[in-house]
Amino acid sequence: MARPLAVAGTVAVVSTALLVAAVAQGWLGPDVGRGANFCEAPHDGWIRQPANALSNVGFVVAGLLIAVRADRLPRDGVMSTTVATSYACVVVLLGPGSAAMHATQSAWGGHLDMLSMYLVAGFAAAWAWVRWTRRGTTAFLMAYAACVAACELVGLWSDPVPVVHYSGNLAFGLLLVAAVVLETRIWRRGETTTVFANGVVSLTAMLVAFTIWLLTNAGMCDPHSLLQGHAVWHLLCAVAAYWLFRLYASERSVNTASGRLTRAEVV
Template sequence: MDNPAGFWEGWRAASCVPGCFCEAVRAESWVRQPANTLSSLAFVLVGLWALRQPSSPSPFRPYRPYFVLAALLIGLGSAFYHASLSFAGQFWDVLGMYLLAVLMLLYRLRPGRLFGVVYGLSVAGLALALWFWPDLRRWLFAATLLGAIGLELRHLGRHRPRLRPGLFLGGLALYALAFALWALDATGTLCNPQSWLQGHALWHVLGALAAATLLRYYTSERAPAQ
């Protein structure tokens, strides 16, 4: 602990090394990208907020613990990732994103009593791919997320009276803006390495707000009339 510069040296490096986003790497610190690390905790705040929300009669109520777990893991995994720029940090960061995307996908597919089993097997399969073929991580996440969005838009078109479409579309808009900032940061188009204002950090904060909006959308849904 007396040598912060060498604290992460024995760890397997993340796939992005040596060019991990715009923020300059603080090689002399235990936290290699402080702005990106600190902003990751926005997801932890969303997870804690979700945990304290009162129960609602929404059909989503039994699935809220899955959302809480995903939000907390995204936040803690992302903070670990940017603090260490290690492969282990990358793994837990992306795994949290998989947890949320798979939840969105399966919630509308509704496997019923088998939800927990199907969810666990789906995440396990993605985790194995993430470990052995990490270069596929973004493609697999994008495919899962786009599938979930497509299913949700179809459900929204069929059951609009029971839903609040503005919340879902607002969440999509936030996520689209977050992704645009991620891309500008990743390509160096919008980049000041020494600044605390990082495009990737804004991606974290806006992504967390999008997740919170998604939870509000799900919990506002009214059950079908009997």
């Protein structure tokens, strides 16, 4: 099996190259103002929102750092190298996916942005659920697919929703809330040990990022500045994704009266 860094690195190079080609050739369609509500004024040239687009490199870096650590998981850990590598690739794809929208402000760019968000939130929710219910690989894949499909269906609702504005954002947020609740219940159940502080760091980064997202959407920003609140949102979400993996990587199996959760059961 290829090493995690080689796999994630290949995903990073190929997805970024495809994004560059898509932007240069106009494959994603015309600028329809998708993402214009995230404050940054559109610029002339290839990249319509430079700060918001280029800040997505944080996700690529976070995914590659996850891949490096995926090769050094503990022998008694719950997460396998295969699952860790998959998560690293999902985090990497957040970068080009989000950048597609901010670079082009196109409709297809917006779809790729939302899909990348669904992929990472769906992973977090499905991985938490499969461990909570003590299920295996097939259940994880089915739950993951169901989460992403549900988000796509909810995203078809065109009416605005309170606070987060778009139904797809609501679906993304609900999956993350579900993941937090399940991770907390897994920790309290005591069948595995984790460095729970890693999860606290991840959640804190996400909450700070969401606060900045709300303030920026409320108009507390300068459209012509290279310092954009939405760009900070990207960077903090990358931090949150990395520390979420640190929580996963710290999880070890322990024997309990109710059974034992082992890597073999959740691969």
